[in-house]
Amino acid sequence: MSFLHPSLRARMTLAVTGLILVLMLVTAIVTLTFFEREYERNMTAQQSDTVRYLAGDVDATLTNIQEALFINAQSVPDSALTNPHAAQEYLASRTGLQRFFKNHLHLYGADGRLIGTSAQHHHDTSESIANQPYFRQTLQQGKPLISDPADHGHTANQAYIIFTAPVLRGNGHVVAVLTGSFNLYERNPLSRYVSIPLAKNGILRLISGSGRVLLHTQRSRLLQDVSRGASP
Secondary structure (H helix, E strand, O other), X not given: OOOOOHHHHHHHHHHHHXXXXXXXXXXXXXXXXXXXXXXXXXXHHHHHHHHHHHXXXXXXXXXXXXXXXXXXXXXXXXXXXXXXXXXXXHHHOOHHHHOOOXXXXXXXXXXXXXXXXXXXXXXXXXXXXXXXXXXXXXXXXXXXXXXXXXEOOOOOOOEEEEEEEEEEEOOOEEEEEEEEEEEOOOOOOOHHHHHOOXXXXXXXXXXXXXXXXXXXXXXXXXXXXXXXXXXX
């Protein structure tokens, strides 16, 4: 026989039930928070691994192209250094390089003036890149270089990344510079990365060291400065 008043028993039952519900709610919140944090941690780790893999693959792609250009630069014959037709003949035979460089191959003298290109009937020796930073740096350091993206004046949808390789003689003296380039707006060695799926709403971008967009699913974003809200 219970000595508690019925209304008191009811209130105690409600209190105990309420306490149990509160404990269950707290437990659920704690569990949910734990799993959310684990999910975020796993997603962050997966995304970081994906970015590292893609960055390594992009680096390997550019490095391989750069090395191929450098190797070909060392096989430039002496006759091509002074004869535009000999230069054109040699450059036109570099079919492997032309798979990467759709804007033709160019050979410049140490003075920055054009010697010849892989294009037929293009021997404008008045053309000069002597004032271009990428040319001066290649000349001074005697090493291959990949330039920042360069706008093509007022021509729409033309922006080039230029690869340079010094032509070395003797004790490493730079006698000429071999260049190749591709247009960011056209199919190029980096284009394939745009088609890589990154989750449901993932966006892949390639940003230059100066903060300009080099690769984006939206071509209108190319060469624009990276968004202000982007993480450093």
